[in-house]
Amino acid sequence: MTSHPITQVSRRSVLKGLTALGAGTLLVPSVLRQAYAAAVTDGEVVTGSHFGVHYAKVEGGKLVAVRPHEADLAPVEQGTTLVDWAYSPTRIKYPMVRKGFLKDGANSDRSERGKGEFVRVSWDEALDLVASELKRVKDEHGNGAIYGGSYGWRTPAMLHNCFNNLYRLLNLNGGFVDDVNTYSTGAIRVILPYVIGTSYYDSSTWPSIIENTEQIVFWGSDPAVCCRIGWSVPNHAGLKYLEEYKATGKPSISVNPINTETAKLLGSDWVAPRPGTDVAMMLGIAHTLLTEDLHDKEFLANYCTGFEEFSAYLKGEPDGTEKTAEWAAEICGVSADKLKEMARSMASKRTLITMGWSIQRQDHGEQGPWMAHTLACMLGYIGQPGGGADFTLHYGSYGTPKGNGPSFAGFPAGEASKDVPAPIPCSRVPWALANAGEKYDYNGQEYTTPDLRLVIWAGGNPFHHHQDRNQQIDFWQKPETIIISDINWTQSARFADIVLPISTLFERNDICNISEQNAGLCAMQQAIEPLFESKTDFWVYSQVAKRLGFEAEYTDGMDEMGWLKHIYDEGVAKAAEKGIESPDFDTFWNEKKVWMYDVTDEKRNYVQFAKFREDPLLNPVATPSGMFEILSRKIAGYNYDDCPGHPTWMEPFERLGGAMSDKYPLHMTSSHPDYRLHSQLDNAELRHKYEVKGREPVWIHPDAAEARGIADGDVVRIFNDRGAVLAGAVVTDRMKSDVIRLQEGAWYDPAEPGEKGSLCKHGDPNVLTFDKGTSKLAQGNCAHTALVEIEKYTGDLPTITTFEPVA
Known part of the structure; x- marks a missing residue:
């Protein structure tokens, strides 16, 4: 084993040496390029991104165009903007360190994060500093003081996956504190295993749904937008299937305070409840099914447990409040007649309820998906083609028939240590950073937050995805050291101490699955030399491992192409055991490049829970009872005051018609953006297509705009007790009159960098959201529970600076 002893970096000597580097000094690409890189001078290579399968065109060694590959069934505009994304002025060009941290290290003034000056260092100096900080914290406080963060939408890849690369380093170093679950699915991932015995991924296929369903209810979901992106490389099959469903002429209902792109495409019956009242609305529908004898009593008796207790709740026996359609209408703002009409329609037609994840990103978010599944149980269509409840069809390529091809393990993260504190629910991580020793409940157990001294974060953008930005600034000052590796100078990087520049997907070789459903495999071939440094x-991370003494264990003696071949060969060897024939790696890489797998009839027509429906005794679901649990005695046994044992309406901390609505009479929805992936691409030129005077657009209803003297194109100030942002008004009737839409993902741009309470000049909605767990059960985030007020901004417009380069 080769070792590289950790260099004790002299911060003063680093500062002294900066003059020699010079701000304009660039290492030539041939020095930066790794020996096995295969960049082209002219021509096209195949690659993929979160926005599709692409051809990348290079002229004179420069990326000049990205166009869709034939495997992309419904190309989206985001893919073509990746050229200016790669060459964005926001690229992190060199290793950089906050000046105060170079001077004082762990004793630096941490209030300088977000506003302190950065200085350039060499790669050797930066890597020595990273390794020395990891060693210092481990020696002084143990591995339980290191938090390894890699949450977020990293570049899709099997080798250059920032999650696994960082985690492999930290696991070889003795372990680290991890997080659990996601901001997207914090509540649903925890609640559904109690209810259906599994998570939400096992969707019925679109071909089966399109052929057999008689009606789809899109509840809080907008697949026409969310299917534009994918966790892996999407082929946009979901967009194609939406068009196929439209061609059938079958009806659909869109339950959403926004008239979505999906509703417009399909001509859906648009039903607009008050945000956050979906559970009450579904209870009113369920009560109608019960009292009009429209529920499937045989299905409830043979496949479910707990309906007797739940029906008593509907009838108001335990609390004295009958959950009638009239009761629900007072809460949700949809008429009782409409709720009864929906109940009768859903009972008379084989109905699929497909619920988006927005419903569970609310206060008491566990209740929405639980209640949707309960409603589907009452309808009795679960396990039949085209019926039931689904929680994934709104996004990516879910519902695409699974391909009959290899599965690839990817670059291994290594074995996690059992000698570190338990993972923290990811939406509670910033709180945990600043609250060492605090008790919290999660999923039936009580935990204590660790004393985290060092944060090392690869990819992701916590200063986008976390709630209550101003409180987060306080939390972020607690750790002694924050290390970020990323492509761009996000605000997360600006709030770090050590920043490492990472190459884009165009500057390296890799492979990736096509679609979340393993529909195929895509080569990701290097198009250009790595830019800057x-x-x-x-x-x-292999170089950090070298300095910590375990480079050989990290690399296993393989370079980039060696690992890609190893990952590929391992997957096809396992596939061969199942009789699946595969091309060898050289044939795939040099000739095939995009490999779409064959699909069997069985997988094309897959129906979730069909086997359970056919024989529930031989094919039980993985709940304690082996049945769908409308009442979970396990959850009831936790005695949580914010998550009872069956679906329940509980007042959120604020809502229209409820708490705080007198002070802040508008509800802000922060839906997924039309032309971004969260905050990715907000720094691309495509933003100029939708921005209003350089700000994130906010949709406001004509009635609300007129009452406030706001005209289309005005810059407005949106505010509540948690903060304030500027945005550009788009006056439209595509939402309820007391709802505004500010899509998530706008880069945070404080008027006073690093200062708590600063006005965001650009329109980051998480300045306005509340940092609270959904309940003691899941501790998911509540980003969609947010009341605000809005007014015309009459001051001088401040300059947008979040897209300016740091150096």
């Missing part, structure tokens, strides 16, 4: 995740 950017490096791959694999290179960066």
Whole structure:
């Protein structure tokens, strides 16, 4: 084993040496390029991104165009903007360190994060500093003081996956504190295993749904937008299937305070409840099914447990409040007649309820998906083609028939240590950073927050995805050291101490699955040399491993192409055991490049829970009872005051018609953006297509705009007790009159960098959201529970600076 002893970096000597580097000094690409890189001078290579399968065109060594590959069934505009994304002025060009941290290290003034000056260092100096900080914190406080963060939408890849590269380093170093679940699915991932015995991924296929359903209810979901992106490389099959469903002429209902792109495409019956009242609305529908004898009593008796207790709740026996359609209408703002009409329609037609994840990103978010599944149980269509409840069809390529091809393990993260504190629910991580020793409940157990001294974060953008930005600034000052590796100068990088530049997907070789459903495999071939001094995740963390003494264990003696061939060969060897024939790696990489797998009739027509419906005794679901649990005695046994044992309406901390609505009479929805992936691409030129005077657009209803003297194109100030942002008004009737839409993902741009309470000049909605767990059960985030007020902004417009380069 080769070792590289940790260099004790002299911060003063680093500062002294900066003059020699010079701000304009660039290492030539041939020095930066790794020996096995295969960049082209002219021509096209195949690659993929979160926005599709692409051809990347290079002229004179420069990326000049990205166009869709034939495997992309419904190309989206985001893919073509990746050229200016790669060359964005926001690229992190060199390793950089906050000046105060170079001077004082762990004793630096941490209030300087977000506003302190950064200085350039060499790669050797930066890597020595990272390794020395990991060693210092481990020696002084133990591995339980290191938090490894890699939450977020990293570049899709099997080798240069920032998650696994960082986690492999930290696991080889003795362990680290991890997080659990996601901001997207914090509540639903926890609640559904109690209810249906599994998570939400096992969707019935679109072909089966389109052929057999008689009606789809899109509840809080907008697949026409969310299917534009994918966790892996999407082929946009979901968009194609939406068009196929439209061609059938079958009806659909869109339950959403916004008239979505999906509703417009399909001509859906648009039903607009008050945000956050979906559970009450579904209870009113359920009560109608019960009292009009429209519920499937045989299905409830044979496949479910707990309906007797739940029906008593509907009838008001335990609390004295009958959950009638009239009761629900007072809460949700949809008429009782409409709720009864929906109940009768859903009972008379084989109905699929497909619920988006927005419903569970609310206060008491566990209740929405639980109640949707309960409603589907009452209808009795679960396990039949085209019926039931689904929680994934709104996004990516879910519902695409699974391909009959290899599965690839990817770059291994290594074995996690059992000698570190338990993972923290990811939406509670910033709170945990600043609250060492605090008790909290999660999923039936009580935990204590660790004393986290060092944060090392690869990819992701916590200063986008976390709630209550101003409180987060306080939390972020607690750790002694924050290290970020990323492609761009996000605000997360600006709030770090050490920043490492990472190459884009165009500057390295990799492979990736096509679609979340394993529909195929895509080569991701290097198109251009790494820009400036950017490096791959694999290179960066292998070099830190070298300094910590375990480079050989990290690399296993393989370079980039060696690992890609190993990952590929391992997957096809396992596939061969199942009789699946595969091309060898060289044939795939050099000739095939995009490999779409065959699909069997069985997988094309897959129906979730069909086997359970056919024989519930031989094919029980993985709940304690082996049945769908409308009442979970396990959850009831936790005695949580914010998550009872069956679906229940509980007042959120604020809502229209409820708490705080007198002070803040508008509800802000922060839906997924039309032309971004969260905050990705907000720094691309595509933003100029939708921005209003350089700000994130906010939709406001004509009635609300007129009452406030706001005209289309005005810059407005949106505010509540948690903060304030500027945005550009788009006056439209595509939402309820007391709802505004500010899509998530706008880069945070404080008027006073690093200062708590500063006005965001650009329109980051998480300045306005509340940082609270959904309940003691799941501790998911509540980003969609947010009341605000809005007014015309009459001051001088401040300059947008969040897209300006740091150096």
